[in-house]
Amino acid sequence: MNAFNELASDWPGLSVLLDEALSLPASERAAWLASLSGERARFSTSLRRLMDAGERADGGAFLQELPALRGLDEMAGPGEPEADAKVGPYRLISELGRGGMGTVWLAERVDGQPRRRVALKMPRVAWGGFLAERLLRERDILASLEHPHIARLYDAGMDAFGRPYLAMEFVEGLPIDQYVRTHALPMRERLGLVLQVCDAVAHAHARLVVHRDLKPGNVLVTAEGQVRLLDFGIAKLIEDDFAAETALTRASGRALSLDHASPEQIRGEPLGTASDIYSLGVLSYELLAGTRPYRLKRGSAAELEEAIAHVDPPRPSDQAEVALTRKQLRGDLDAILAIALKKNPAQRYATVEALADDIRRHLRGLPVLARPESQLYRAGRFVARHRIWVGALATAFLALTVGLGMALWQTGVALHNEQVARQAAEREAAVKLLLVETLSVAVTADPAKLREPDGFGQLLYAKFEEFEQRFKDQPGQWLDLLEVVSTRLPAYGDYECSLIVGQRYLALLKKTKADDARVLRAYLSNARAFSKLQRSDKAAVLLREALELVPDTPATHGERVAVATELGLASTALDRQGEVPKILAVSAGRGDGTLGK
Amino acid sequence: MGDVTLLIARAREGDRSAVDGLFELVYPELRRIAHARLARNVRDALMDTTSLVNECYLKFAQGARLTPGDRLHFFAYSAAAMRSIVVDAARAGLAERRGGGAVHVTLDTGIGEQVASPEEEILDVHAALVDLEKLDPRLARVVEMRYFGGMNDLEIAQELGITDRTVRRDWEKARMLLAIALKA
Numbered sequence: 206m207n208a209f210n211e212l213a214s215d216w217p218g219l220s221v222l223l224d225e226a227l228s229l230p231a232s233e234r235a236a237w238l239a240s241l242s243g244e245r246a247r248f249s250t251s252l253r254r255l256m257d258a259g260e261r262a263d264g265g266a267f268l269q270e271l272p273a274l275r276g277l278d279e280m281a282g283p284g285e286p287e288a289d290a291k292v293g294p295y296r297l298i299s300e301l302g303r304g305g306m307g308t309v310w311l312a313e314r315v316d317g318q319p320r321r322r323v324a325l326k327m328p329r330v331a332w333g334g335f336l337a338e339r340l341l342r343e344r345d346i347l348a349s350l351e352h353p354h355i356a357r358l359y360d361a362g363m364d365a366f367g368r369p370y371l372a373m374e375f376v377e378g379l380p381i382d383q384y385v386r387t388h389a390l391p392m393r394e395r396l397g398l399v400l401q402v403c404d405a406v407a408h409a410h411a412r413l414v415v416h417r418d419l420k421p422g423n424v425l426v427t428a429e430g431q432v433r434l435l436d437f438g439i440a441k442l443i444e445d446d447f448a449a450e451t452a453l454t455r456a457s458g459r460a461l462s463l464d465h466a467s468p469e470q471i472r473g474e475p476l477g478t479a480s481d482i483y484s485l486g487v488l489s490y491e492l493l494a495g496t497r498p499y500r501l502k503r504g505s506a507a508e509l510e511e512a513i514a515h516v517d518p519p520r521p522s523d524q525a526e527v528a529l530t531r532k533q534l535r536g537d538l539d540a541i542l543a544i545a546l547k548k549n550p551a552q553r554y555a556t557v558e559a560l561a562d563d564i565r566r567h568l569r570g571l572p573v574l575a576r577p578e579s580q581l582y583r584a585g586r587f588v589a590r591h592r593i594w595v596g597a598l599a600t601a602f603l604a605l606t607v608g609l610g611m612a613l614w615q616t617g618v619a620l621h622n623e624q625v626a627r628q629a630a631e632r633e634a635a636v637k638l639l640l641v642e643t644l645s646v647a648v649t650a651d652p653a654k655l656r657e658p659d660g661f662g663q664l665l666y667a668k669f670e671e672f673e674q675r676f677k678d679q680p681g682q683w684l685d686l687l688e689v690v691s692t693r694l695p696a697y698g699d700y701e702c703s704l705i706v707g708q709r710y711l712a713l714l715k716k717t718k719a720d721d722a723r724v725l726r727a728y729l730s731n732a733r734a735f736s737k738l739q740r741s742d743k744a745a746v747l748l749r750e751a752l753e754l755v756p757d758t759p760a761t762h763g764e765r766v767a768v769a770t771e772l773g774l775a776s777t778a779l780d781r782q783g784e785v786p787k788i789l790a791v792s793a794g795r796g797d798g799t800l801g802k
Numbered sequence: 803m804g805d806v807t808l809l810i811a812r813a814r815e816g817d818r819s820a821v822d823g824l825f826e827l828v829y830p831e832l833r834r835i836a837h838a839r840l841a842r843n844v845r846d847a848l849m850d851t852t853s854l855v856n857e858c859y860l861k862f863a864q865g866a867r868l869t870p871g872d873r874l875h876f877f878a879y880s881a882a883a884m885r886s887i888v889v890d891a892a893r894a895g896l897a898e899r900r901g902g903g904a905v906h907v908t909l910d911t912g913i914g915e916q917v918a919s920p921e922e923e924i925l926d927v928h929a930a931l932v933d934l935e936k937l938d939p940r941l942a943r944v945v946e947m948r949y950f951g952g953m954n955d956l957e958i959a960q961e962l963g964i965t966d967r968t969v970r971r972d973w974e975k976a977r978m979l980l981a982i983a984l985k986a
Contacts, residue, residue: 208933208983216937220975227971258981259974268927268949268977271888 215251222248223255254507286310286327292370293362294318295325311375323359323372344371347437350414354405354432356425376433378425385492392493392533396564399489401432403561406485409437410478410557417476419484420465421491464497468514468548479550482557486545493534494521498546518546537567540575666690666702684713688723692730700734707731721755725764732771741778748772806866810875821879828876829883832858836887854887855880855951878961881951888950889928892921923984930983934976941976944969 212219222245226234234256241249262268286308290297294316301309301324312325344361351357360372379387381402385395402424406416416423416437423435463471467483470476490498498518499509521542522534541563547553554560563573669690676683691707711727728751735744751768755761773785806827812820835857859876862868868876927949935942940962947953947961955973959966 207936208930209937209979212979213937220938223975223978224971227974254982255975255978258985259978261985262977262981267981268945271924271949271952 212251212255215248219248219251219255222252226252226256291315292325292327293360295323295370295372297325298322312372321359322375324356324375326371326373327369347414349412350409350437352405352408354401354434355408355437356433356435358437373435374433376425376427376435378427378433380421381424381426381432381488382421382491384426392530393568395492396568398426398430398432399485399492400561400564402434402485402488403557403564405432405434406481407557407561409434410481415476415478416481416484417470418465419481419488421488424488463509463513466513467550469550471510471513477550478556479553482545482553482560483547483550485557485560486542486553489545490518490521490542493530493538493542494525495527495530496524498524500524514548517548518543537563537573537575541567541573544575663702666706669706680717684710684717684719687713688727691727691734700737703734704731704738707734721758721761722764725751725755725761725768729764729768729771732768732775736771736775736778741775745772745775745779748775806862806876807868807872810868810872810879813879814875821882824879825883825886828858828862828880829886831861832880832883832887835861836891855884874957874961877951877953877957878947881947881953884952885928885946885950888924892924892928926984927980930980933983934979937979938975941972941979944972945976945980948973 207213209216222241226237229237238249238252238256241252286292286297286300288297288299292310292312294314295312296315297310297312299311301311308327310325310327311322313320313322344358347358348360356374356376358371358373361370363369378384381398384390385398390398402419406419409416414437416434418436419434425433425435427433465484465487467476467480470480487498490496498521499512499516500519520534520539522531522536522539525531525534541560544552544554544563545560554563559574563575566573669686672686673683676686687706687710691703691710707727707730711724711731714724714727728747732744732747732751735741735747748768748771752765752772755765757765769788773788776784776788806824809820809824809827813824832854835854855877858880859873862876863873927945931942931945934945943962944958947958948955953961955966955969959969962969964972
């Protein structure tokens with residue numbers, strides 16, 4: 206077996222053409238390749254493959270020098286880590302493994318901190334000098350991922366030699382595919398594991414961390430059947446090291462294991478949460494059907510890339526070997542995986558939660574959103590118009606993403622008839638769309654912005670301006686958006702924008718004679734923003750106005766109490782504590798119902 | 803050691819057995835030097851393959867009438883011996899680690915299986931080079947001289963009687979091919 210069998214017959218011609226390409230500046234080679242015609246065009250596929258490989262190789266110091274060998278020159282530098290050696294505050298205990306990325310050691314802290322055992326990863330510094338620097342910058346974000354199904358990143362830093370290290374939770378477990386095989390898990394339990402993975406990924410996405418390299422080797426299952434995801438965000442961390450040059454970014458992107466790579470990953474595009482959803486699809490496919498989505502004749506990397514980019518995977522039910530499995534997959538699960546594996550990211554589930562919800566629906570015997578013929582799918586116009594992208598968005602998404610459930614959802618709880626239900630669904634969808642779009646813009650285009658104190662607020666506000674046009678003919682949804690934006694922005698520290706939007710919201714609410722409780726909530730939100738901006742005087746004016754405008758009824762009582770409480774706080778801030786008893790009496794529905802002056 | 807000069811001359815004329823003869827002569831000497839250096843166990847930043855070959859050359863040059871041209875040829879032919887030494891060391895290193903009870907776990911966090919451990923990389927390049935020798939012997943020779951022999955473009959050009967520009971192109975072509983082979 207020769208590695209170059211495929212090229213052998215064409216090599217003399219290829220070699221000559223490569224000489225020609227190599228005599229050109231690197232920037233002109235792509236155009237040159239595209240211009241090949243006639244007999245020469247026959248070589249373009251092979252040429253592209255070779256040239257891509259060459260570029261990829263440039264991403265590392267490929268073959269530039271003989272790697273240092275232990276036993277030949279180990280004395281020259283810090284050398285290979287060995288047992289008992291100290292790396293930062295850790296003492297190495299035993300090597301757990303090694304590979305392209307570097308080495309992993311079982312290690313423990315020895316600097317007086319609790320003697321926690323960790324898996325200490327030491328990436329190859331050779332992959333770029335900026336890695337260490339970025340590592341320090343990003344570790345807090347990665348360390349903030351606290352979830353039962355995510356292996357924690359405890360710490361990251363550099364040792365005395367400047368070698369970066371990552372201290373991760375030490376997980377004892379089997380790769381998920383092995384676990385499923387070893388235990389011959391029935392379908393239901395396999396789906397249970399997939400849901401655990403979804404849960405972990407959703408948690409990370411809510412914190413704007415994308416995994417980018419979801420595959421069985423990175424998903425371990427403990428003896429207790431608990432999933433632990435490894436290496437969250439680290440692929441990106443390492444990849445970003447190359448971000449300076451497009452070619453290099455692509456090179457490193459390509460270095461990811463191809464089997465679970467998304468089409469956009471193959472194309473070297475910026476990756477968002479949708480890419481993880483695709484990889485989750487491949488992983489689930491593998492776990493459920495027992496085989497990967499793409500069966501290749503030759504098994505070459507190029508063939509796989511081609512398949513990922515252009516070939517629709519066969520239905521998992523057609524791929525499974527066991528008759529029972531085929532039966533279990535047919536229908537719902539076929540449809541769910543097909544959506545997760547859409548080539549176009551916008552056609553996939555919009556969130557991991559949506560994917561998980563559909564799996565849960567399937568488990569409960571409810572119709573899944575992935576199946577176009579399902580009742581749920583047909584129920585909402587909005588859903589139909591925007592297909593899965595919006596339709597399948599789960600309620601839980603917002604709660605996770607933004608951290609709070611909203612009154613909006615509560616209004617949906619007591620819905621009686623189908624029409625009201627549909628309206629609520631449309632509103633819900635619009636709100637989610639805004640957030641999802643803002644988030645995906647942020648994640649793919651401007652991740653750094655998110656880390657600024659009010660970065661998300663600014664992004665949300667910018668997107669919101671665009672949405673005003675889009676929702677001109679949908680006043681109900683527009684109102685909901687105004688509400689969400691004005692109540693959410695303060696969470697990102699942006700009170701000024703919140704007020705601008707909030708005042709528009711309030712004016713529009715009053716104009717459309719919206720229900721009183723909602724009006725009170727709008728007042729309250731604006732007043733709170735004023736208070737935060739040290740304008741308690743303005744807050745107090747607003748709150749008084751609210752109490753006078755809206756009478757106390759069973760429907761508004763809760764909101765009135767909240768408004769009065771806020772007013773009490775504002776009065777205190779203004780050194781007018783004397784007014785507080787009266788305010789509280791009013792809010793409790795006692796007294797004459799007025800505040801006086 | 804006088805036969806070095808003769809062997810080089812015959813090898814230059816295309817005598818395959820002379821090339822093998824040079825290998826047989828140089829390999830044990832290189833090995834001995836490598837061992838000696840390790841035994842000394844000194845902190846020596848220069849302890850690299852180039853320096854090994856240099857020392858080896860000096861050994862042979864003492865007893866022979868080697869011209870400056872011969873010196874280059876010597877390095878070129880030594881590259882093959884050096885390759886063997888390095889490949890042996892890589893195999894030994896890998897065997898030692900695998901026998902040492904190391905657990906095999908997946909740890910690629912994305913940067914890929916493209917570049918393996920030093921030992922694995924060397925063994926992979928070595929294997930791919932065997933294939934490359936069949937596809938395009940000159941490319942393989944360039945890689946051997948540069949990667950294992952530590953020679954630069956100019957030296958290789960002089961040795962092979964081609965321009966250094968051609969050497970650089972050969973090198974790029976070989977890197978593309980090897981990148982494909984090592985990834986597959």
